[in-house]
Amino acid sequence: MPWRPPYTPLPAPDRRLERYSHHVARIRDGEDDAGLLLVRPTLWSQRAGGALWWRRWSDPRHAATLDLYLPSSGLPFTDSVVAPDDLPEELDDWDAGRFRFVGEIFTLHWLDENESRRLATEQFGVDRPT
Numbered sequence: 001m002p003w004r005p006p007y008t009p010l011p012a013p014d015r016r017l018e019r020y021s022h023h024v025a026r027i028r029d030g031e032d033d034a035g036l037l038l039v040r041p042t043l044w045s046q047r048a049g050g051a052l053w054w055r056r057w058s059d060p061r062h063a064a065t066l067d068l069y070l071p072s073s074g075l076p077f078t079d080s081v082v083a084p085d086d087l088p089e090e091l092d093d094w095d096a097g098r099f100r101f102v103g104e105i106f107t108l109h110w111l112d113e114n115e116s117r118r119l120a121t122e123q124f125g126v127d128r129p130t
Contacts, residue, residue, distance in 0.1 A: 005045035
């Protein structure tokens with residue numbers, strides 16, 4: 001058995017998550033720019049049992065890695081993972097233009113593909129897959 005999840009078979013695409021895949025949003029606090037959010041889709045699997053080389057894994061599910069540039073938080077850069085069970089609620093917030101972080105609610109302004117690609121590279125050092 002593998003040390004890491006095999007991620008096969010792949011789950012069906014999550015259409016809601018695909019809309020935000022590798023896109024950047026401006027985080028706003030009222031009228032002020034507060035930072036940037038980059039959404040990167042990922043797969044999540046939990047160890048179902050076993051130890052050492054006998055590990056068994058759950059089927060993979062969709063999750064999201066969030067890269068945050070939020071200077072006002074005291075952490076100029078941080079990242080976070082939205083677990084599969086929390087993803088529907090997070091997607092509801094993004095659909096509504098909201099972002100919750102450490103007890104605060106911010107407004108999101110999603111950028112177009114070109115601006116997202118530019119900022120993902122410049123601010124986060126992430127190249128969008130083609």
